[in-house]
Amino acid sequence: MSTDVKRLITVLAALLLAALTTATARAADGDGDGPSAGQRIASALRTSPVYVNDAYTDAVPPSRQRQLADRIRRTGLPIKVVLTPLTKGDAFDGDSEVLAGIVRDRFPDQRELIVITTDSDFPDSLEGYEWPTDTHQARDAVAATGFLDEMRNAGLADLTAKAVDLVAEGKGRQRYEEAMKELDGSAAPDAQASGSPASESASDGTGGWWLWSLIAVPALVLTALATRALVRSRVRKAAPAIPQLVFAAARAADEAQLRRRAEAEVLALGEATQAADVTTTPGLQHVLDAYAAAGRVLDGARGVPDLAGALALAQEGRDALAGTPGLPLCFFNPLHGRAALRTGWRPLGRRDRLDVAVCQDCADALRDRRAPEVLTARAGDGRTVPYFELPAGRSVWAATGYGSLASLLDGFNSRSSKAR
Template sequence: MSRSRAAITALAVALLALLPATTARASDSPSAGERIANALRASWVYVDASYATAVPPSRQRQLAREIDRTGLPIKVVLTPLTKGDDFDGEADVLADVVRDRLPQRELILITTDGTFTDSLNGYEWPADTHQTRDAVAAAGFLDEMRDAGLAELTSKAVELVAEGNGTEVYEEAMGDLEASPDPEERTEAESSWPTWPAVAAVAALALTALLLLARHRRRTPASALFTAARAADEDALRRRAEAEVVALGESARTTDSTAPGLRRALDAYAAAGTVLDAARGLPDLAGVLALVTEGRDALANTPDPLPLCFFNPLHGRGTRLVTWRPLGRRDRVRVAACTPCVAAARTRRSPEVLTDGDAVPYFEVPGSFWAATGYGSLLRGGDSLAARVARGDFTRGVRGENG
């Protein structure tokens, strides 16, 4: 064996000998979920270093004493959540990961929120016995907590969970927010609330600036990239809608023929197919999902189900009703909204809305079937999306949009 080959062989053997130790050291490094769970085994409260100023060690110990006095299995996790992190920026994922790594069966978990950094989320297992979800959500809507810091907000959430009437407190807080202000307050509120044209104008200017910058830096036009991205979203949503319609049809086919909601489910299935065949963009495809939801509710014979989120049905089913005043009108309507959109609307922030191909909120498109129905939120008295599609409202709406 040549001297060079011997040296290479010796180096390879040395590297192989190092591999097990290297692998072991890598596997010894705990994941973020394990690190948080390990900390919670020794304390009621985990606070990430980035929040150490807002919730210093002395305040953490105080929170731990407050939790201890409740006698409840409450754990608190205050950590930033961003897309791409170990939890993909989702508080629900964080909660599930931490719960899976803790030994106790009964657990109440209070965490930071991935969408609104100044909000908290509440979770309880095996059941929401202490109304934890509503109690924690209510803490952020109380007048006394308007300028509270993260530590004070967490303390209030713990207090409301211990009281056990979180749903009542939440509904009272929401009722206070929905109460109509006096004329002077209304004028001030309406002048400070950004109207959709103003939001659209700012967004258009920002988008224009981005497009110009992108054209300067790259040969590929930014407008083409934007169009391609929206087309990709539309293609993915179309595939999802097709799968949902097929699944609804299968569920209806295997349902007992005497089931009370079968006829309505079949009507929703037929309407979803009609809309899917004629769908020309995201709002129509979202309508397919709304019709599928209507059909599934019929099969389950769900009493008074909330429709999909009015502001953006792609957010999923609405969790609450919120009072909303359409642009340019004095009257208000009650619409279903997902939790983030409820929070945005009630604190005078603009919810993330579904737009058409021209970046116009769907509910501002003249003659739109979806603007008239709000994906179910604006229907009253037993009316349904399926019934309106069956009588031709959707196809007339499409013609109106084209006109």
């Protein structure tokens, strides 16, 4: 197949995906429209591991929700299911990864968590996320579900039940690869063979157009699925080492979306602080200080590094409120979420090693001698550099590593005192 033909197929697939996604977004009832959407979902998940938005109750009625909850409990795994419409501009900006991250942040005392959500791109598909590591291969297991032959015409309830089963099986990667092989095998259409009824009908001009439509539309859908599967499989493969330290943070939300998320996180912390019992919360003063600092950072935020700082301070406040301090956000890019482990790392051009908290993806990159994906900031001369390369005296984030190198709150308060 020529390069031009491949590009044409990709463009057609992208247009089809955009049309499907737009139709789904219009059908959404705006459950996430508001800063407390994540809190409402989390509150529901504390009583049942399954949350279903009203828009999906026909597909997953209460009886099926109870069955799913029982199924999850039998696995013994920390699985949470969130089925809700995702629409561009809602509290999650239509992004399943943002939704999963907010759910994760609402359970700071739960070290291990698996979240199954509705897909950002396909309303009848699912996405899987797992913390702190991919022990149960949840992402691949959930992704494989939608490509199984037995799930081809399955409803959302059956699809979710199968996803739970595959996660519990713990062979998600194998299942995903098998599904991709089957998809590759079925993606070679033979409808254009010289002796096929389709080609004969098209050639004699009788009914050829409607028959071509019947063939072309499913073929485009299949191409779209294959393209999406190919992208996913390529993302899962380790990228080759390249001689740049700075990688664009592809998974980071744009600044406007990030600001909305930070506002929601800080607001949620304030609400939780007001509801806290002074007698049973020994770290309440720390919580109040973190909340105040996060609010000040958010009000004066001048870019992504500051917004990430507001998120980090809000996380520190939630940890203090729960009384179970955990690792801070990822040193290399706090937008990756909470760190999974601490490791030694030697900055380029330096002899000393730093003890930093990193997410699993960044830990894997260091292990494989690849440059981790880092958060960047603007240097004084206009260059874009890793935020931690800024002078510590100029950036509280560089000085503290968002909590990896020093207490984020202490660093912020110390800098504020000097400023006064």
